[in-house]
Structures are given as structure tokens and as C-alpha cells.
Amino acid sequence: MKDEGKHAKIIAAAVKVFAEKGFHNARVSEIAREAKVADGTIYLYFKNKDDILISMFEQELGKIVEDIRQDLEQEKDPLKKIERLVMNHLSMVTKQRQLTEVLGIEVRQSAKFMKKYVNKPFMEYLDLIRSLITEGQEQGLIRQELAPGIMKRALFGALDEMVRYWLLSTQSKHSISEAAKQISDVFILGMMTEKAQKLYPRQQSAVSSAAS
Amino acid sequence: MKDEGKHAKIIAAAVKVFAEKGFHNARVSEIAREAKVADGTIYLYFKNKDDILISMFEQELGKIVEDIRQDLEQEKDPLKKIERLVMNHLSMVTKQRQLTEVLGIEVRQSAKFMKKYVNKPFMEYLDLIRSLITEGQEQGLIRQELAPGIMKRALFGALDEMVRYWLLSTQSKHSISEAAKQISDVFILGMMTEKAQKLYPRQQSAVSSAAS
Amino acid sequence: MKDEGKHAKIIAAAVKVFAEKGFHNARVSEIAREAKVADGTIYLYFKNKDDILISMFEQELGKIVEDIRQDLEQEKDPLKKIERLVMNHLSMVTKQRQLTEVLGIEVRQSAKFMKKYVNKPFMEYLDLIRSLITEGQEQGLIRQELAPGIMKRALFGALDEMVRYWLLSTQSKHSISEAAKQISDVFILGMMTEKAQKLYPRQQSAVSSAAS
Amino acid sequence: MKDEGKHAKIIAAAVKVFAEKGFHNARVSEIAREAKVADGTIYLYFKNKDDILISMFEQELGKIVEDIRQDLEQEKDPLKKIERLVMNHLSMVTKQRQLTEVLGIEVRQSAKFMKKYVNKPFMEYLDLIRSLITEGQEQGLIRQELAPGIMKRALFGALDEMVRYWLLSTQSKHSISEAAKQISDVFILGMMTEKAQKLYPRQQSAVSSAAS
DNA sequence: CATGAATGAGCTTTCATTCAT
């Protein structure tokens, strides 16, 4: 792997092209052109077209998940961690727009049609969300009767759909921080124990008093 | 006199094949074989391959949305309507498994890559969810500060992701009604006004007392 | 053959469609629509698509050749017969425009690619021209050394190309009668014996003094 | 570095296949096989099937026209130039048989049905003939009253039809040089002024004394 | 006789992948 930069250049090109055209409508030759390498060169770094997408998941999505994980370490309160994750997730739209476009759409295809492939970083992300829920439950802040497996998906789905909305709508009525606030608000308030309700008084609009 | 039943037969075959392979990997000839018609016959009923998918949206998704809309009319309480919609949505997994598989994945592709096409039934569904939110707000049950445009997407996303989970997982840890209850629970509780909180006492686990 | 009119209606429709699109780009279904019959009906009157073209040659071209032959009988002088044939041929452009368009182009295709088919009316037309030449030679008006087989083709080709010019050019610089006069003039003058040159004095612009 | 020779090889193969089957009945895959390249290779050198035909016109027909134009430069006498052009034209049958077959038939199709395409080399050829006529008129050898626009078409048509005759007839009754002589003879004699008639005495059978 | 829905062979064209240079 002499030229590590070429691998990255191709991934970057693929992100751009997949975002524009979608995986199936993207041409390998177009990725090559975008990356300023020859068509054949791509096959020195990737097994095939699918492998470009998979590598993209592994690397880029993996990086994002790791970043979010580290960001959350700065926060101790489990409920505030959720709030922070929501903000982090939604911020991706502006910070990594093209990548977000690809992931949002192609993760699903891959999940279903690249049967053998298990999207590990995606699973890790869901697990990260789950760990926040269980942490909250251990501290008596989140209701025990809620299944973390359901909650992690519900929260992820809500965020993912919100992202899709921004990607498609040209002018966005709602700001990202507003949406982040409202979504974490509803989820946290909805999952809270009565005990937590007293710790985080309602007037302050749940946990995020500063954001109102 | 074109056979109206043949149109339906082809759509049904397409649902099956698209569910198995995905739109792009599906072959028109395979749909034809599944529908027991000749390849060319498909083009008597549909303009092209895209048109099969679009017709599927229009008809099948349209039908579902209409069914849900009618079901909700039996219920007056806005919060219980939300609960009912959640249950309806999640029930699709078992009632219309293959169709659900196709819609869940291809609606996204269509949203982005069939640029000109606006998925009307999908938009109507989101609007239906939104109307439940605003209704709740008008009756003082849902907090005014929550943007219906955000809430509708968050709820839809949560449900959609949940559906995907069942479609992919071979053995499901969580029952549909359990998930339905937990999700509507969290959303309703999270969106409720304080006034509503008194009307729907907590012990009864929000609105759905029976399901705890 | 109960409905003789349907056969004719289909031929007429085919003339129109072939003229517009050419034989290969014409659709049988379009001929059917134009003729106001069902697609299948065409196959009650014609063996296949080729057969429509062939029937068109036989009937329509045959009719034309017969008409010209009869017209020529009014004239005794072989050279004036040639002149008359030229005028007749070129007049087809206006009298039977669409048919002319089809014949001009498709006769060639048929000649080469409908191998087995011998275009009898076309051959008869060439023979008609040939007979005018030999007649002229027998009366000592056309030079003996000219091969009728060559002359008939040269004259036919000249006329045919002229017709094509009118069919394609939107505004025609040259009138039909002008062209007819010039072409018969050149051919007759070019083929004449010296004896004939004295009989048809030059000042009067060869044989066709009246036409100037 | 695309192989320039491959472009030529494909054109050559196309000439052969189009000559045998005609443009419409020719299969791209057959051209590929004949050229000993893969089907896809054709599309590296040509936009589509039409483009093969068009390129053929541009190149091969263009080359022929240029060759003839140069050949004519060796001759100063306008009438002898005509004679020479006729011989050149008819010689194509033996020198470039297959190409001639394609051009003779497909030029017509193209003229009418590839509406937008203007067959430039063909137009140039007609212009070349026209220039010979006007040159003859300027030198007082060809009658002023003859319209060059008509004469060029008449002569071209005569030659073209003669060529078709040879291409179709298996055994040719008339030799090419005989036909060339007779056709140029008739046209030149037919177009001549009286003044020219004296310069080129008749006994010598117009301009070509040797060929009687 | 007439219909026109149905057929399916067969076409052009695309594009992921290979491999000689």
C-alpha cells in the first residue's frame, strides 16, 4: 500500500459521485475521473465497485462514530449525552453533507442487498446509542420498562429521517439546533423516570435550558 | 380491452421481485416471469421500469395511507390517534411484508434520484401525521413550541427504522405491539403538555394503560 | 376477398406512412391506425410487412406504368414520345407525391435486399423506355451505336434523380416543365442521328419548339 | 491512445456488412465480428450505429470526391473533364464495389430520414459536376440556356443508375468503358453549343474519337 | 371477417472489469 493518499482520493471522489448520482447510477469511470486516476487504478485499491462503498462505510462512517464517541466522553450526565449525540448527528448535514447523503441512502441498500456484508460501523453507532440508554436506566433516569433495542432504533430513525429532510429540502424552515433541541427534548422527556422529572424541572424545557 | 387484472398481477410480481432484489438488481424479465406474462406485455401496462415503481407508490402506498386515514377516523382523541397510527404503521410489517420492504428502501432512492417525481402518497402520509400533531396542539394536549414539521419526521423516522429492523432481523426480540406501545408512549409523553399529563395519569403508562 | 376497399385503404395508408418514415422506420401498427383497421386485419390482406411494399409496387407502380404507356400511344413520333415520357415521369412529383417518395427510395432497397423479389412493374417501365429508344433507332432517328440497355438506364436515372431533388428541396428553383424540357432536349439531341438533326432543326431548340 | 487503425478497420467492416445486408438489416455485432473487435469497442470509436454510416460518408465518400477532383485537374478541356468524370464515376463499381453498393442505396435513405444530417461529401460531388457545366458554359461550349442545377442532377442520376445496374446484374452485357463512352457522348453532344459542334466533329463521335 | 392484447425474439447500447503495456 505504497500510496495511501490514492486510496483516500478515490474514496473522496466516490463520496462525491455517489452523493450526486447514487451508487447504482454512479459510473466507476466517473469516480476515476473525479479522483484523477485511471479506471484500472481503482481496482488496485478496491476489489470492485461494491468494495468502494463498503470501504467508505468502514472508514468514513467509522471515523464519524469514533468522533462522536469521543465527544460524548466530555459529558457525564447520560441524558445530556443523548442531547449531545442528537446535536452531533444532525450537525453532520452541514459538516459532511455529501457523505451524509450517501450514507443515508446507501446504508439501507447495503443492509438488504449486500447480504453478506454487515455494516459494522453502523452497528457500532446503534450500540453507542443503546449504551446511552442503558446508562440512563442504570442511573434511574430512564424508565426500566423501555427496551434499549427499541429506543436506539427509534432515536436513530428520527434523526436519520430529519437528516434526509434537510438534504432534500432546498430551503430549510427549521434550524438544525432547533430540531436537535426539540427531538432530544421529546425523547428525553418521553423516556424519563418520574425521579428524573424532578431533577430536570420542566420549566427549563427539559434538560436543555440554554437552548430555548 | 386491456386486462385490468394484468396490471395488478404485474405490480404484485414487481413487489415480490423488488423486495427480493431491490429495484436496480431486479430484471424486468424476472417480473414478467413472476407475473406469468411476456416481457413485452409489461410495456403495454407501464411506460418503463421506473414507471412500475412509481405506479406501485401511487397505488399500493396510496391505498395504505387511505386505509390508515380511515382507521383513524374511529378515534377522536388526538393522542390515541397517534398511538393508533403507530400501531397501524408497524403492523404493515406482517400484513404487507414485501411491499413494506420495497417502500422502505426505494422511497428514498426515488426521493433523491427520480428527481422529477414527487412521491405524493408518501407526502400525504407525512401530512397525515402532521395533522395529528396540530390537532393535539389545538386541543392543548401537545406542546405549542414543538414544530409539527419536525415531529412528523421524527415519528415517521422512528417507525420506519423500527420496520427496517424487523425486516432484516430473522428472529425478532421485540413484539410489534410492544414496540408500538413503547414508541407511542415515548413520543406522546415527550410531546405532552403539563395539562395533558394530568388527564392521562402516568401510572397507567401514558395513554395505553393495558400494555405495561 | 369480400372487402376490396380495405386492401386499398391499407395500401393508401402505407403509402402515407412509408413516405413519412421510410419502410424500416414505419410501424405496422401506424399503418393500421392510419387505415383505421386493427393491426391484425392487415395480416388478413397481406402476408407480412414486406408484402405491403411489394403489393404497393405491383398495384400502384403498375398503374402508373400502364397510364404512361397509354398516354404515349397518342404520340407517333418516337422522339416526341421520349419527350412525353419525361414530362409524364416528372409530373408524378406533384400528381402522386407520397407514392413517388416511397418508390424512389424503396425500389432500391427492394432491388437489393428483397433478393427473391423482382420488381416487375419497374422492369416494365425500363422496358417501356427501351422500346422508345429502339423505335427511334428503327426509324433512323437515334444512333444505332447507342445501346438501348444503357440509354434506358441513363434516362431513367436522370429523371429519378431529378424527382428526388424536388422531393427534398422545399422551394424548387426549377419548374417541372422547365426541367422536363431541358432533360428531354439534352437526351434527344445527344442520341439523335445526323439525319434526325436535319428533320428537327436546332433553332427551335431541338424537338420541343412548342415548350419554350 | 485510441488506435486510429481500429477506426478504419471498423469502417471497412461496416462497408462490407452494410453492402451485404443494408444498413437496417446489418447488426452492430456483425460489424464487430467482421472487424475482429468486441461489440463494445465500436462504441469507443462511434457514437452509435448511425454514426458509423455518417463517418463512412464523411471519410470514404469524401476521399473519393477528392480523388476525382484531383484527377480532373489533369484535364483542361471542360468537355473532356465531363468525359473523365463519367469514367471515374463508373470505375468505382470495380474499384470500390462494396462501398459503392452502400453509398448508392444508403445515401438516399440518409437524405430523407436522417433529416438533420446533410451529406456534405455528396453535395460537394454534385457541386463538382456543376462546376464542370458552368466552366463549359463560360467557354461557350455548353449551351447557356441549360440550368447547371438540372444538368448536374441529370448526369449524376444517369451515372448512379448505371452503377446500380452493374451492382445488381450478375453478368454485365455492357462494359464499363462502353457505357462511360456512350453516356458522356450523349450528355456532351446534347449539351453542346453549335460552336462546340464544329470544334469537336461528329465523325469522331464527339470528343472521344478513339472509342468509336 | 375483424379485433387488439399478447407474445418473445432480437436488437442496440452500457459499463464493470481486465490486462498488455
Place this chain on the structure above:
DNA sequence: AATGAATGAAAGCTCATTCAT
């Protein structure tokens, strides 16, 4: 390692022809 011309399988779609009604 890098190239990019060449490959050829494979797919969507058309349309002449058939045949049950």
C-alpha cells in the same frame, strides 16, 4: 504501480406477428 483501450455479458425495450374471442 499505473494506465486506459478493450472486452463481452447482460439488460431494457421494440415491434412484427399471432390467435382467442
